[in-house]
Amino acid sequence: MRKILGIAICLLAITSCSPKVEPVAHGGSVNLIQEMQDKSTIVVRSLGYGKNIAIAQEDAELRAIKAVLFSGFSTDHPAMLVESRVMKNNAAAMNDFFVSKAYKDCILHIEKVGSLRKEKGHKVKKMPCDITINTNSLRQKLRQKRLFKMGF
Amino acid sequence: MKRFILISFVLFFTQLLFAQERAKTAMVLRIDTILFSDNQFNANKEYAEMVRAKIAEAAVSSGRFTVIDDDAAKSQIKYMSNEAFIDLSPERRIEYLNNVSNDFSLSCTVTRCQITKKTSGASGYTCVMALTPRIVNTNSSQLEVAESRTFISNFKKIIVRNTVEAAIDEALQSLTQKMVDYFTNNFAVYGAMKKYEGKYMIISCGAEQNVHKKDIFEVNYVTLIRDGNGDFQRTEKLVGIAKVVELLPDGTSRCKMKEGKNQIIQSFEKVSMNSFVQCKLVLK
Numbered sequence: 001m002r003k004i005l006g007i008a009i010c011l012l013a014i015t016s017c018s019p020k021v022e023p024v025a026h027g028g029s030v031n032l033i034q035e036m037q038d039k040s041t042i043v044v045r046s047l048g049y050g051k052n053i054a055i056a057q058e059d060a061e062l063r064a065i066k067a068v069l070f071s072g073f074s075t076d077h078p079a080m081l082v083e084s085r086v087m088k089n090n091a092a093a094m095n096d097f098f099v100s101k102a103y104k105d106c107i108l109h110i111e112k113v114g115s116l117r118k119e120k121g122h123k124v125k126k127m128p129c130d131i132t133i134n135t136n137s138l139r140q141k142l143r144q145k146r147l148f149k150m151g152f
Numbered sequence: 153m154k155r156f157i158l159i160s161f162v163l164f165f166t167q168l169l170f171a172q173e174r175a176k177t178a179m180v181l182r183i184d185t186i187l188f189s190d191n192q193f194n195a196n197k198e199y200a201e202m203v204r205a206k207i208a209e210a211a212v213s214s215g216r217f218t219v220i221d222d223d224a225a226k227s228q229i230k231y232m233s234n235e236a237f238i239d240l241s242p243e244r245r246i247e248y249l250n251n252v253s254n255d256f257s258l259s260c261t262v263t264r265c266q267i268t269k270k271t272s273g274a275s276g277y278t279c280v281m282a283l284t285p286r287i288v289n290t291n292s293s294q295l296e297v298a299e300s301r302t303f304i305s306n307f308k309k310i311i312v313r314n315t316v317e318a319a320i321d322e323a324l325q326s327l328t329q330k331m332v333d334y335f336t337n338n339f340a341v342y343g344a345m346k347k348y349e350g351k352y353m354i355i356s357c358g359a360e361q362n363v364h365k366k367d368i369f370e371v372n373y374v375t376l377i378r379d380g381n382g383d384f385q386r387t388e389k390l391v392g393i394a395k396v397v398e399l400l401p402d403g404t405s406r407c408k409m410k411e412g413k414n415q416i417i418q419s420f421e422k423v424s425m426n427s428f429v430q431c432k433l434v435l436k
Binding site: 029032033034045112114117128 | 346347348349350417420421422423424425
């Protein structure tokens with residue numbers, strides 16, 4: 001009985017501590033709103049979803065990084081990686097990049113530009129954030145993980 | 153040849169400018185010519201400079217304008233024909249031109265400048281002055297006069313001054329507040345929406361631009377779309393109305409979203425490099 005209880009507590013601890021970094025599937029938008037003079041620093045407005053501010057902010061960060069990596073914004077800021085190719089060839093490294101939250105090092109500043117509010121027709125709440133990202137540093141991180149070259 | 157290309161380039165981009173850009177709150181006013189109807193005053197440039205300085209002071213005090221003088225305009229033109237300018241990205245060039253190009257141009261005619269030498273009582277000079285500024289919207293293709301009216305200095309309580317210059321200055325001083333009110337009441341202030349908190353939003357203009365509590369702002373969603381010729385087409389959509397409830401110490405204002413709250417928030421959430429939420433003061 002004690003063993004079962006111990007295992008249950010361990011499982012509970014593991015599941016509650018494991019990072020939930022996957023963005024929730026509620027659509028959303030990420031737009032480039034400003035680029036600094038050196039072009040390597042950009043500001044994007046990202047909508048984050050979640051039941052509280054912390055989760056919504058985390059979600060907004062992740063969406064912003066995913067948009068920079070896989071979608072791109074313009075010819076000056078194209079996608080850094082081809083998602084399907086990276087997930088096929090180096091899914092473990094990519095997942096590790098997100099799970100370890102290595103992308104957070106490339107985020108210079110986060111500003112909450114709106115309050116957490118409920119979206120009509122959805123159960124979750126959303127919050128817009130302006131996120132400043134250093135794309136040079138992000139590219140460097142991807143190189144270290146040997147992801148940057150692999151994407152192309 | 154290179155200079156010609158640079159100047160053509162500058163002119164081309166100037167065509168793409170819009171009066172009220174994202175970061176702009178006050179309009180840029182260039183004070184052009186100051187002329188006296190009576191030619192004897194035109195001979196002395198000092199008088200014209202006094203009028204120019206007073207108009208500039210009133211325009212700046214109103215918070216509606218940033219004034220550029222001839223020297224600043226010349227140095228800007230010099231920079232724009234410099235290679236450093238051409239090396240900037242197109243977006244940077246447009247941003248620079250947006251910030252420095254004048255939206256309005258003001259020329260002024262001093263229709264009356266009557267100086268009287270007092271010999272009885274307090275000796276000295278008095279001055280009664282009437283001036284008519286004409287303000288032209290330089291962004292309009294027709295260069296029509298946006299505003300024009302005549303101001304007359306206080307002639308009921310004339311103060312005697314020792315010199316002609318001091319008398320002119322006194323007359324101009326009595327016009328200052330009238331001109332400040334004129335600029336404040338006839339020209340709008342623009343601000344960009346910076347954030348929202350519940351039913352309140354923060355806009356980028358405030359006390360510095362002479363915005364007051366209870367002022368009403370139109371909230372527009374502005375998009376700039378490049379057409380087939382590469383020119384920017386500006387579209388503006390009214391999304392709501394906001395009322396100023398508090399002027400914040402950092403120069404911004406807190407406004408209550410009176411109408412179209414959801415539309416304002418939705419527009420704000422989808423802004424990008426080519427779209428923004430702009431608030432325009434509704435003139436009383």
